Amino acid sequence: MAKLKIEDLKKIKDRVHAETALRDGYNRVKVTVHMGTCGIASGAKEVMDALMREIGEAEVSDVMITTSGCMGLCSREPLVTVEIIGQVPIKYEYVNPNKMRQIFKKHVLEGEIQTPFVLAKGAEIVK
Amino acid sequence: MLELALHILDITENSVRAGAKTVWIEISEESRKDLFSFVIRDDGQGMSKAVLEKVMDPFFTSKKVRRVGLGLPMLAEAAERAGGRFAIESQEGLGTRVAVEFQLSHIDRQPLGDISGALTVLIAGNDGVDFVFRYRCGDRNFGFNTKEIRQEIGDVPIQQAEVLKWIRQYIREGLSEIGTSA
Numbered sequence: 663m664a665k666l667k668i669e670d671l672k673k674i675k676d677r678v679h680a681e682t683a684l685r686d687g688y689n690r691v692k693v694t695v696h697m698g699t700c701g702i703a704s705g706a707k708e709v710m711d712a713l714m715r716e717i718g719e720a721e722v723s724d725v726m727i728t729t730s731g732c733m734g735l736c737s738r739e740p741l742v743t744v745e746i747i748g749q750v751p752i753k754y755e756y757v758n759p760n761k762m763r764q765i766f767k768k769h770v771l772e773g774e775i776q777t778p779f780v781l782a783k784g785a786e787i788v789k
Numbered sequence: 790m791l792e793l794a795l796h797i798l799d800i801t802e803n804s805v806r807a808g809a810k811t812v813w814i815e816i817s818e819e820s821r822k823d824l825f826s827f828v829i830r831d832d833g834q835g836m837s838k839a840v841l842e843k844v845m846d847p848f849f850t851s852k853k854v855r856r857v858g859l860g861l862p863m864l865a866e867a868a869e870r871a872g873g874r875f876a877i878e879s880q881e882g883l884g885t886r887v888a889v890e891f892q893l894s895h896i897d898r899q900p901l902g903d904i905s906g907a908l909t910v911l912i913a914g915n916d917g918v919d920f921v922f923r924y925r926c927g928d929r930n931f932g933f934n935t936k937e938i939r940q941e942i943g944d945v946p947i948q949q950a951e952v953l954k955w956i957r958q959y960i961r962e963g964l965s966e967i968g969t970s971a
Binding site for chain 1: 790795798799802806852854855858859860863903906907909910913914915916937938941942943945948949950951952953954955958959962
């Protein structure tokens with residue numbers, strides 16, 4: 663494989679521009695991986711890796727990913743919050759790469775909440 | 790935590806929470822001195838002397854959702870276990886600097902692990918924070934700066950899946966080129 667160069671980003675930029683022009687550049691879903699010490703120690707990075715790979719493979723550009731800190735439920739980590747914009751956020755507990763892939767394919771892409779993995783509905787209060 | 794890359798990810802999240810705009814991560818591998826070290830420096834809000842004295846206590850945290858704060862103590866422990874040392878300096882309003890050293894060949898030194906992945910996760914999860922990364926290996930080195938990436942991609946968000954994939958691969962290639970062994 664040819665070595666990657668900074669200039670390659672130009673091509674990516676042009677391609678993304680062409681895609682976003684079609685959908686007005688808004689995000690449909692926000693996925694948050696909780697990345698506190700407790701989350702990282704229990705595998706949140708691997709969950710995030712799986713999520714990024716899924717997004718790349720599905721070639722969707724309306725899913726926004728972000729990370730957040732610990733919310734005090736360390737024993738239930740790794741935690742992932744899926745928020746379809748305009749709907750109540752759903753928090754998933756004990757997530758691993760396999761569950762993440764399922765949550766992505768079913769909930770993020772098709773809107774079907776994966777009840778067996780759900781911890782709670784709603785957003786935490788950040789103190 | 791089984792990899793140093795995870796510690797780096799964890800400690801850098803502290804910087805982000807302290808409101809840093811830029812975080813500098815420098816890793817250095819010197820086989821001649823049998824030394825492996827890294828420094829994480831930020832321009833966040835910093836800490837007062839009183840807080841700084843307490844950060845190494847596992848039962849101290851600035852968060853209110855739980856009563857323990859294990860990130861820094863676990864990293865210090867990992868360094869001490871591997872014949873190394875740990876230092877933290879901070880100035881209120883200016884930022885914080887964490888420096889850690891390990892004996893490179895020590896049997897209990899954790900492997901560096903997936904550092905390109907850890908950096909990609911940091912970039913993906915923290916919009917608005919710039920990361921400056923450098924890895925020195927003997928007299929060779931590899932550098933990476935998200936400011937340069939942002940310049941190239943213009944109005945495309947750095948969190949875009951293709952951009953992130955490129956970043957991960959770029960760092961991985963850069964590191965294998967300078968022949969890192971940690």
